[in-house]
Amino acid sequence: MIMPIEKLSNSGHFTNVLSLLINCSTDNSVMLILENVTNNFWVPSVKTDLNSSWSKLIIKEAQEITATKLPVRLLRLSKIWYPRPEGSLYLYHCVFQCDVDANIKNKTKTVMGKYRGKVKWIAETDLLSLSENNSLKSPEILEWCQLSKGTELPQLKFEIPEDIISCNNMCEVTKEILVSGKTTDYQQLVQASGIDKLAQEDIYRALFFNSCYPAIYMNLKAFSTLIPNLGWPKSQIPFLFKCADVTNRFGLSFREFLYFLAIVDPNTGHAGASAELRCRYIFKYYDRDEDRLLKPEEFRNLIIDLRKSKKLLLDAGSITKDLQDTYKALGVLEKQPLNLKDFLRGVCDLKIRGTSHLFRSVTGIIKYLKDNERSISSGEQGVLPVKSVLELSGEQCRVTSDKQSSIPIQKNFDYEIAFHAVKIQKSGQAININEMSEIREAVSSTYLKQPINEKAKRISLNIFSQRSVSNEVLKGLRYLTTINNVKDTKTSYIWGQLDPLVYGRQLIQICNQVREIFRNEPRLLQLTSPVYIMGDLHGNIADLLYFERTLWHIGPGLSPCNLLFLGDYVDRGSYSMEVISYLFSYKLQNPNKVSLLRGNHEIREVQKMFTFYKECHLKLGDKLGNEVWNAVNNAFDTMPIAATVDGKIFCCHGGVPPPWLCPVISAINDIPTVLNQPNQQSSLAWELMWNDPVK
Incomplete structure (x- = not known):
């Protein structure tokens, strides 16, 4: 279900956002804001409410920054899908632009209020360096600068991913970003990982959207807060991000993030198209200097990790011998760098063995989501684990008694109606399985209005849904x-x-x-x-x-x-x-x-x-x-x-x-x-x- 924008007030803490790109025409610079928490550069932004005028709100924001009432124009409107358990909706990120001269630029340096001490003027020629240093909240800033000029700037141009629909000053992220089918290699990869659409929706909402919005790309900082939860050491996060960033955009779209999670998931099979894709990512991971070659030291690191995965000795002699034997099997001189083609051929011909155990997260993304959901539930709702419910002590029960009976009553445990009902013959054979919501004569109207627990629904569907x-x-x-x-x-x-x-x-x-x-x-x-x-x-x-x-x-x-x-x-x-x-x-x-x-x-x-x-x-x-x-x-x-x-x-x-x-x-x-x-x-x-x- 897609919910109309009028119901935005029920969407929690996420609202529509207005942003402002301020250019100085005198010296070709752009004003950015240094965020305190992430230490990333972004543009001035303000949240909206249902009763406010977007134009008036952004003009007021521009006036607070520049101490001048300036005309603004629409630069980019992004329509972004936001799934929720109670129904999906679209949020809007609207970017406006205004131009200032050197005098107004100088006024912004002494701005007070929420932007005090955060304003930084960056030359357009330095924007790419900030992006390459992973200092921008999103590479969208580069795109906005090009739109504001009305012409393409080759040094700022980057590839728009397949899952983002972009046309001039309009951009859409729809439900179609979820991956299904098995036509392409990447679709087969996601299918092999077992990350179904329900899990993808959880990943998008809980991990991607929550850490990126209103941006539509994930930067290194957001990536770094998520990936260690899957068991990766923090020292490896920058190299993992480079692997996931296949187009060197310095920002990941949702699908690129999803593909990375599928690549490193311990659940993903290492065969067919999935194996080749995994090997390409493995090659990029060990290619630390990004020259598209595995130099001897880089290849040595790969051999060490292969031996670790097999629980073999890691002494220098054993590693060197293994390295020499592998070079010999590949028909490559020991000091000669290895290109991607030779690496893939070596894996295919079983001359490099054990890559199926490399480049794996300790914890699979689905397990992480389930564990995280379980901990949130137990923390916020007071739901006890199964063992605690079965082993009710005197403190967990209260006994009400009258002259005729005493009945133990459990304290306030949360229950919910099962998602499916099973009809069984006298012989015990199950003859009919229905979703509870479909049995209209047996379910009250109040139950039908209750939000569905997606986790419980998924478990029930796995067992009963045909x-x-x-x-x-x-x-x-x-x-x-x-x-x-x-x-x-x-x-x-x-x-x-x-x-x-x-x-x-x-x-x-x-x-x-x-x-x-x-x-x-x-x-x-x-x-x-x-x-x-x-x-x-x-x-x-x-x-x-x-x-x-x-x-x-x-x-x-x-x-x-x-x-x-x-x-x-x-x-x-x-x-x-x-x-x-x-x-x-x-x-x-x-x-x-x-x-x-x-x-x-x-x-x-x-x-x-x-x-x-x-x-x-x-x-x-x-x-x-x-x-x-x-x-x-x-x-x-x-x-x-x-x-x-x-x-x-x-x-x-x-x-x-x-x-x-x-x-x-x-x-x-x-x-x-x-x-x-x-x-x-x-x-x-x-x-x-x-x-x-x-x-």
Whole structure:
């Protein structure tokens, strides 16, 4: 819903803004204001209200600055989309211009009021230097200066990004800045990161708009306040900003900011178009002098970070040998700089290995948004975490009693009506799922007027909406099991009316999101009963669906029991892809109810000796099949290794490790989170996956 501008008074602290560009025609200088908080240069600005005249307000502002009543003219009108939970609206940033002579310019140097001590006159020739030093709040100032001259100034010209609609003195930022589809490489990148439109809207509102408005570009200062929250050291922020600023504009549009977040997100798969884009950003990140070449010292830094990601030794001898071996494999002399083309070819030919682990945030942007939203909710609304609600103490309850009864009543906890209602037959089968707002006869008019909690809506949609990616995959999976004879492994595989390309892309997206869930789980899960525990599935989708019909026939989300699977999901059977589709989709929907441990077949080398690698290629083709196989294994690399139930039952795929490897059970949590080579990275993990008990 787009809200008309008349409802602006309900938009919180954001209002329309008027700005003023003041030029001195005598010496070709422009007046800027030095902001106290950011130490960036901007133009004089004033907020508006609904009842004020924009013309009168900006003329008054100009008079306060120059002590002279001056004519002003409209220079640029920016219409900027602002999404809110209660409805979207557009805000306007209107830039006016006026010209002064040297006498009036001198008066501004002694201005009082809010601009006292902040006025700086900058020569037009120095504006570009300020921009290159990241001292401007937004590079828009350069564009406004050109508009005020009525001609293009080559030294101040910069590229307008695709997501900003600009025509002469009109500029628009609309809802179309959100990225969807999969036509371009960047669209595929965003899709691979799992940053859907709801998440993009959150990023735009909470991170981009809030830190930039009324500007439409993000500068280094705003970028620096956000990116450390994802786990990046502050010393690396300027280099990260240069990577994100692909056109060297010294300001990021929203899409450029979004693309950067997708590039560095730990959730984003490193295959296909996403891999090439990531490698281009990686090259730019290590090219510290920006000469489009990786000099030996710069390439050495890349090798060091590769070794760090693999937890290898960082002594000078090992690093030098690794560097020499890589140069030799590339066919490049050791002291010769490496260009982008050679770097990309080296990654593609697997002569430079491990780039999938480079250039990653510690925390994914979606997880950061969820954690931030959770902390805000608990701080402002007094919502207790689930554990606190379940473990209500005497202080959290009050008892009202009369002669007949006493009923414990919880203190003021905030509740809200669920987003979906599920209709179930007597047999327990779910036969109808509706959004609560659609059941008009059961919902009061006051409920329908309530603002929607977007976070709760997203969780509910993931579980119940048939349009969610996880449910689309589950629906496709069930269709495939009906048109293929899952009990006869000799019959040829058919897709029917299902598009294998769409199915494969959706599965990759799910794998990337589940990988993030696994990364944030301990290596030793601590579960509570009741729980169903299931062993090796080995590509047997028929047995898995039988378990479903018998044990959780209305889905894991509505089952009273938790589900624990002990590994070996793939190989041997002919339907490993379907087993993974099922387990990962429900893991995504119910991360706290479905638990998956890693077995010895969740290892790439083992799968190549058995059947899963071949199965992906046979069903999806070499290109997409390899991408799916890599995405699945990237998720396997972060799977937990073991679990306990009620602190009394120990569960793993293999067997109990020897005491010299695991003297205490808590040692399992010291296993590295990412294990792409478990035999080399952790002897304990290797034992837990392979150590079959002696009969």
